[in-house]
Amino acid sequence: MCPRITGSTAEYTALLYATGVTALASFLLLFWYQHEGGRPSKVKLPPGPRGLPLLGNVTVSSYDFHYRKCTEWAQKYGPIFRFCIGKVNVVVLNDFASIKKYLSMEATLIRSQRSIFEGVTMGMTTLSGPAWVENRRFCLRVLKDLGFGKKSMEEHIKEELRYLIARLVDAKGSPVPIREHLIPSTSNVITALLFGTTYSFDDPKRKYLDKLLARLFKIIMSGSAVDFQPYWLRKIADRIPYTRSYALRKASLDLHAFIRERVKEHQETIDPNFHRDFIDGYLNKVTEHQDNPNSHFREAYILGNAIDFFVAGTGTVAASIQWHLFNCAKNPDTVQAVIQREIDGVIGREREPAWEDRSQMHFTMACIWEMLRWRTVVPLGLPRGTREDTFFDDYFIPKDTVVLANLLAVHRDPELWERPDEFDPTRFLKKDGTGLVKKPEHLIAFSVGKRMCPAEALTTVEIFLYLTTFLQKFRVLPAEGQQLPNLSSPALTVAHPSLQRLRFLPR
Template identity: 25%
Template sequence: MEAPTQYFLWSIFFFTAIAILLRRSSSRNLALPPGPRPLPVLGNLLELGQNPHRSLALLARTHGPVMYLRLGSIYTVVISSPASAKEVLKTKDHSTSARQIPDVMQAVGHHQVSVAWLSPNQSWRYLRTLMKANLFNARSLEATQLLRRRKVQELIEYIKGKNGEIVHVARAAFCTVINLISTTFLSMDMVDIFKSESAQELKDLMSGIMEEAGSPNLSDFFPFLAPIDLQGRRRRFKAYFKKLNDFFDVVMDNRSAGDGGRTNHDLLDVLLQLNREENSKLNRRIIKSLLMDSFVAGSETSSTTVEWAMAELLRRPELMATARDEIATVIGLEREVEESDMSSLPFLQAVLKETLRLHPPVPLLLPRKAEASTEINGYMVPKRSQLLVNVWAIGRDERVWENPDCFVPERFLGGSEIGFDGHHFELLPFGSGRRICPGLPLGVRMVELMLASLLQSFEWGLPDGMKPEDLDLTEKFGLTLVMAAPLKAIASPTKLI
């Protein structure tokens, strides 16, 4: 090798080595994010309270949008601004998109096969591709459009049959969503909307899974306590999980024994056919995991969003009147609302955006974990730190939103382009980046159709002479954020003029 060439190569090697050392030195010199002083052993656990999303938002006012806490033995970074959320969910997505797995998920092994809990590895990429190709693409959504309308028709008939009696809004919405999902996947209704006991039992089961998975658990903060299960969360979660798992086992066993003369094909047929292909990566356990994630997450988030939207409109009757007037003007009262009408209902869409801003279904998103030491907004996030994105706090940030605690759908009118598709980091109810909720397209279609149909078909009021300002909007924290006192309302069929 000639001397000049040798000199050139050694120069490249030398300067590359210097750059790497400087980068490592710079990373080591970056400060940890600010945060409240931790107590011995407990760290900052006592500061979480019953509603961690609110407690963390309050702490962020003092310590900033990138905040460092020690929750027991778990080091946690909390993100509370659009700019820092963009860093985590987009700019540094490849190093921050692993999952911090709750103990209850580990207890049943669901995290090993679930698209929601897997780290972004080859199996995760395969499942995401599978869901996009077979479940949530435009062709599949169009093919199931009539099914969604039929389920909403059943919801309207159920409420008409109440004849002025109290309607449990979340339960009715839950029945509609769960039957849509079960009919799409399994060609069957999972509950009878007209039999409230069976519907409530299944809703309690789904809610229990979400609550145990999302509520603070000592076993997560002190992993050595997990086998003891001091709070009983592992025991309760196993019981809930087993009931649903056993149900899917029965359905799949019956499907394997024969199709019972069915002429239509559902999504379970598609999954089983893929399972039978040579060298298939899809097995029975993964299929049940896909069903579990779709049923639990889809039913809870959609029905909860409808309940919050109706509650906010009942608190502001003038806004409900505006939404109903828009529907009456654009669609009328004689024909039913269709999904194709939604683009012509800007105020209804604004109501949904404002609902999701104030009441994001998953207020802290699913917890992430840093796969490597990472810089976020000038601070060092150590490897293996838990990352929580407080989308509830971002939606209530007065630096971003005017009158952030007020329900003002009009803020999304007048040329506003802000949406919840993951591209606008001030509104992130479904996350962003690679880990954005894969069921977003279906969930939004269903919620919009239900909400528009409920407003078109009925005039709504509160029971027992209750005034709008008396409506209780207290939250109950879990993986999803639900109303602590379920919404009850009176529906009177709309009269044709």
């Protein structure tokens, strides 16, 4: 027989209510302490939008968080502001002085654990501390030895351009989906760097790699580089098909498997005295440190570093080239015509453009700098984290805060640039037209400090060679009867339906 409950129903209900209130109060107190109670007294946090208790700013998600929201909040709260999503603290820097100062601090040299790649891949993008220092230093040295920005790498780019130009000639002036051509082309340049070989257009390996990269870039472009989900929820989402977390993990694992096969091929043929490519160099470094249990050179890092090179050297480069081509198509009688006159005068119509030509092609280089400013491909950069409690000015920044740099806000700052919303390459030219001005330090498309993008040199070489080769051979125009949108709109992306097809008419 069950024991009889004594007392009135009202008393019992009151007891349950009191227990529930106590539990809720305890939870709220613990939550407050984790967010606020651990900070020193008499310090202040950066201003920012107030969110809901426990939940924070629920209107922000990894899918729709972007620099436009940051710029809107910066206008209201100032150049440094903070917001929360659940337990995630986010601080956004929106002016050049703050970005330059605080991204150079030791406290912010780690990559945030809230990066969408955290736990997915391990390379320069996600590593921190000594592992990041050693891998970055080694990667840059190997790239330099292999011809990073030198003639050997330039020849790979030129070879790839010959194939691409032939395919555009075959189109006979019909509109072509240019991104579908650029992604495979620029990825083949990275393939040469990493694997020491390029793939022909009909090679099954190339077709498979192109599909993998297309999947990966589509996922990356579908939302923020910051994952705002609680860790426990992300672990669940990683295993649920059709979520962004699952798709990113699956695409990365498939790309890992492809790269791992190339690593295996290298292990079977490697010469310890000669580096054919990046993988050879890294494998030899792994062997050199194999007896050191604390070595920062591991085979797992080869896969992560390779993915980093594909993402930085393919997706972002292709997007930059796209913006140049659409800008030329939008302005065929001004921007495009001036670049082509410079090409005709310095290079001519027959000789292939070379990187060394840049020293005489001031307007073209000014256009490249201006496009990096005007259409910043990664407007919020990659998320940093704070390894310890620190201060930005008078603001207290707790440990494990996500720190974002609004690079595009700097590039559209009217205090730094005249008519910042306009594409005006002459801002980088000397008044007498004899050359380029010194590159402004507030042109920060590749971020700032020790964690700035290491691929700036290769990116610039690729953009220059692709742009000059295209405009040497073709007049670039929109599809017949199509009018391109206003390219200065920050809301416009390379995925916009009107920015898919262009005509390449032989000159």
